[in-house]
Amino acid sequence: MRLSDLNPGETGVITKILGHGAFRKRVMEMGFVKGREVTMILNAPLQDPIKFRLMDYEVSLRKSEAHLIEIISYDEWERHLEHELHIDVENGEENNHSVPHDKIINIALVGNPNCGKTSLFNIVSGAHEHVGNYAGVTVGAKSGTMKYKGYQFNIVDLPGTYSLSAYSPEELYVMRYLREETPDVIVNVVVASNLERNLYLTSELIDMNRSMVIALNMYDELEKNKSTLEYKQLGKMLGVPIVPTKAYTGWGIDNLLDTIIEVYELRNPDTRHIHIKLRTEIEDGVRQLVDSFKIDSTLSPKFSPRYLAIKMLEKDPEVERILKDYPNYHEWERIRNRANEKIERELGDDANAIIAAEKYGFIQGALAETLQNGKTETENSTKIIDTFVTNKLFGFPIFLLIMWLMFWATFQIGSYPMEWIEMFVGWLSGKLGESMADGPLKDLILDGIIGGVGGVIVFLPNILILYAFISFMEDSGYMARVAFIMDKLMHKMGLHGKSFIPLVMGFGCNVPAIMSTRIIESQSSRLITILINPFVSCSARIPIYVLLSGAFFPKYGAWIFTGLYILGVVVAVVTAKILRKFWFKRDETPFVMELPPYRIPTAKATVRNMWSKAKQYLQKMGGIILIASIFIWALSYFPHFNLEDIPQQYISEAISEMPPETVANHDSDELRELVVNEYQQSNSILGHIGKFVEPVMQPMDFGWKTCCSLLAGCAAKEVVVSTLGVLYVGDDDTELLADRLTKTSEITGHAPFNAASALAFMVFVLLYFPCIATVTAIVKETGSWKYGVFVILYNTMIAWILSFVVYRIAILFA
Structure with missing residues (x-):
């Protein structure tokens, strides 16, 4: 209150x-x-x-x-x-779990991209957010809580930002959060091995005049390079206490929390407000604006007048937006323009450049008195590695080799644990089948739930292997190099070099990949990247590729995987060129991106990221896929038909049209059961839906059951496999499903798929409309439902055309 x-x-x-x-x-x-x-x-x-x-x-x-x-x-x-x-005298802890209002400290983590904020957030709050060694992992504010020494810390991990200007969505978000939420203490996370660059943001936070603590993170890198920093002296010079930390191990965290409490309670001796002295010409303009601000009694106290004055001299658009609502804005604008004219006339440059140079000069002076640089082993290692991975001769082959290795491991290595899970699911299905009485409930559990969910969960190992590779590339710093070597190529496609990072992230899941496009400063490049991201094959499509490539192309699984992913990228590139040429103007945004030093990912971080993805996948199993599987089963089960419901003439005609070998290998009761099953499926609600769509997909030889699975994929692409399982085998046995898809049907006399139609089906799944979650993310990130509709219609049209072309070419070699 x-x-x-x-x-x-x-x-x-x-x-x-x-x-x-x-x-x-x-x-x-x-x-x-x-x-x-x-x-x-x-x-x-x-x-x-x-x-x-x-x-x-x-x-x-x-x-x-x-x-x-x-x-x-x-x-x-x-x-x-x-x-x-009522305090427990023995352990000094409160009996009641509630925390008084004055014991709640609201903390905002602010820092440059790739400074370790999210690692610190994970350690302190116990959360498991993804940590990557490149800019833009945190695409929105994440919150967590913890209790420490009678205090409750409400912690918010803000997006990484290089400054507090309205240059990028992250910077704008951080600036607005600090203004509107007014956290009690700001924890400014800086990289110990790159202080000069990191402290520029610190200088802007000092201008804000907020309660602050500096977390000197990755302190071990400073020690490893045999550098020494008098951080206590530097803290006194900045008026901000500095605490060294190693966020990925938890070292120094208790000291950091103690210092936060001291700053909050106004007990820390190093805390004082300083003014970073600027050139006289700048200070004159700042002073005039500050004096004018103080006259206006309506000006909000949420930002310090000095900070507003400096930003107004820099013509920051967000500060301009804030101040325009005040009656004295035109007077402030007049003072600003006059001051800027004087600055440019006397100093020969604009206020932005002069202020940045002065702040970096202050930082250099402070570090000259407190920092002694040693050997830069990390920097030397980075240079050696970059000699190969960013080389014009080796860069692309190394990248393609890593991609192929990722797909090979996903398909080949993942097949072993996949078999183990499949055996367990089959055992569970058999036990339940033996213990349950026949009826709709048994059919629902065995065919709907276990047949649907169990048929998809077996692909969990494949997805975890894929995420392990992506996590390694992100955590090691290689992902940023990929953006570097791809920039020229991406620019020719009408995109930005940074667009490649969301595209690679799309291999995992399109939703966070679309959200991560916030790292792209150019609005047009960001929109194009969002619209083409669904063409990048996400992990949800892996079960379909594994099923069909294993059934029809068992010796060429890795090549099929690689070919599909390359096709998706090619279609994305062509689409980007079309959008840039006919829809969006030319992008002139420069490529400015930090290339962080290489770091060896910790096993703990990799395992934690894999577990996070596994948990998300399992939650998906118990959520949308479970519901979709039950829904698909219900559509295929109702209206329900028994033998007596089917005309005898229909049964006789159906048996007469069966292949001779089917009639020869089954007795009359078995033949009637085959007819009943086929009649049930084709006359169910799902059967009518599939037959309605079937004429459109007939040119690729997709039957109505195949069409039903594609429609079910709108919920989640994994549901395509579970739907095929429900319709073709009514079981969770993926091996049986693969066998069923390749074998000639006892009813129709031909197999549901052949090599050509299987390949065309995988191409269609790769390219057609994305899942509901992805469409929702597109609408949210673009701010318009029109882009969501565009993706649904355009992607499906492209999928049909290319699937048809692939089928016609493949059928020639069949």
Whole structure:
């Protein structure tokens, strides 16, 4: 509850002062401190400001200022005091699990991309967010909580950003979060081995005048290079306490948390507000703007006046947007323009360049007094590796070799644990089948649930192997090099070099890949990357490839995989060229991307990432795939027909049309059962849907059952396999399903698939409309449902055309 929420005559007790700098200091000096009672008296005639009674005197605050003071009711405060008396003397911990308001610290993790924020977040909050050694892994704010020494930390991991300007979506997001949420303490995570670049963001946070702690992360890299840093002295120079940490091991985390508490309680001796001194011409402009800001009593105290003044001189669009709503904006704009003209006239450059140079000059000076560089072993190792992986002769072959190795391992190595899971699922299905009485419930469990979900879960090892490779490329730093070597090629395609990272991430899942396009500064390149991402074959399609390539091309599985993925990339490239030529203007955004040093991924991080993906996959099994499997089973089961429901004439005609070998190998009862099963499927709700679509897919020799599986894929692509299992074998046995797809049908006399139609089917699955989750992500990230509709229609059209072409070519070699 905030002080601004009180009604006339109501009383509250102060628990926390938000805001920053001068505002926080001023109101605390006036008596607005923790535990003090405040009574709201009345609103001004225009409802702002508000009069309060505090310590037997009256004081007025604007609503925006009162909103920065947290309070609780008097009764809650009494309970809080009573709660503090009931402390377990033996271990010093509270008996009650609730945390008082004044013991809650809201923390924002802010830092450059690839600085280890998410690793720190995972250690502190116990979360399992993905950590990658390249920019843009954290594509949105992630929150977590922990309790420590009687305090509750509410921690938010903000996207990585190089500055607090409105240059990219990440920077804009971080800037708005710090303005609107006003966290109690900012933890600025910096890389110990790259201080000069990382401290530029620190300098902007200092301008904000917020309570802050610097986490000097990856401190072991500094030690490994035999460099020494007087971090305590540097902290005193910056007015911000510095705590060395190693986030991936947890070293230094307790010290960091203790320092956060000290800063929050205003007990830390190193905390002080400094002004980073700029050139006289800049300072004159800043001073004039600050003086003018202070005159306007309506200006929000959420940002310090100095920060706003500097950003206004830089013509930051977000600050411009904020200030435009104030009545004195035109006066501030006049002062800014006059100051900028003077700066350009006397210094020969614009304010942006001068301010950046001055801040880097301050950082260099501070590091010159506190940092002694040693040997840069990591840098030398990085140079040696880059000599090969970014070489124009070796770069592309190495990348293609890694891709082929990834697909080979996914198909070949994954086949062994796949068989083990398949055996277990088959054993479970057999045991349940023996113990259950015949009827709809047994059919539902065996054919719908186990047949659907069990037929998909066997592919979990393949998907985990794929994610292990992707995780290794991300964590090691190789993914950034891939973007580097692909930039020129991507630029010729009408894309940005950074577009390649979301495309490679699409091998895992298109949804986070589409979200990760936020790292692309160019709006047009970002939109094109989003629209072509579904052509990149995600892991959900792996079960289909494994099933059909194993059945029809067992000796060439890795080549089939590689060919499908390459085809998806080629279609994505052609689509990008078309979109750039006819829809979006030419992209002139420069390629600026950090190439982080190579790091050996820890087994813990890799296993944790694989477990995270496994958990997501298993949740998918128990969620959308389970529901879809039951739904598909119900559509194929109802209306339900028994032998007596089918006309005798139909049965006789159906048996007469069967292949002679079928009639010879079965008795009359078995033949009738075959007819009943076929009649049930073809006359079910699902059968009618499939037959309605079948004429469109007939040119590729796709039967109605195949069409049903494709339609079911809109929920999740794994459901394609489970639907085929329900319709063709009614079992979870993937080996039996593969055999059934290749063998001649006892009813129709021909196999459901041949090599040509199987290949065409895989091509269609690769390219046709994405799953619902991906379409939703596209609509959300683009801000328009039109792009979602475009992807559904365009992708399906391309899938039909190329599938038809592949079938016609393949049938020539059959």
